Amino acid sequence: MNQVKREFMLQYLPYARQIKRLTEKLKVLEQRMESVHSPQLSEIPRGTRRYSLDDDMARYDELMKRVRALREEAQPIRDEILNCIDCLPEPQASQVLEMRFIDDVPYRRHCNQIVHVSTNCKALVR
Incomplete structure (x- = not known):
């Protein structure tokens, strides 16, 4: 495969990897949101900032918007590559x-x- 064809085929991968990374973050955040948000007591002093469910929900919405935007941006590239792949005998x-x-x-x-x-x-x- 020459370099031009390879670059054409590789142009979707950064989007796919970014979407995968963000969806993994979403899963972790979903698990965190489902868990109890009570403060954990320990002898180790912590900062004064406590995260609440509202913070997690705002972060979740932000991540969802980023994933949707990436998918919309990557969809034409993905479709074009799939169209070329499907033409192979x-x-x-x-x-x-x-x-x-x-x-x-x-x-x-x-x-x-x-x-x-x-x-x-x-x-x-x-």
């Missing part, structure tokens, strides 16, 4: 490219997830 090649450039799956996991692994894919792992 080999379904296995399409599957590998989609896993790599859309789903951000490392090559080792490609080989584990695809039943009929080619020797080229095995050689890439080594």
Whole structure:
């Protein structure tokens, strides 16, 4: 794959990684919001700032807006790359490219997830 094609295929990955990172933050924040927000007593002195449920809800809304904005911005790029991938004659090649450039799956996991692994894919792992 020449450099221009590679750059074209790689342009969605930063968006996918950022969206994944923010959704992980959202999950952590959801768990924190579901837990009890009572102050924990300990002998170690802490700062005076205490976080409340309102703070968590505001942070959650902010993260949700960022995720939505990133998804809206990345959607045309994703659609264009998927359209190019879907035009390939080999379904296995399409599957590998989609896993790599859309789903951000490392090559080792490609080989584990695809039943009929080619020797080229095995050689890439080594």
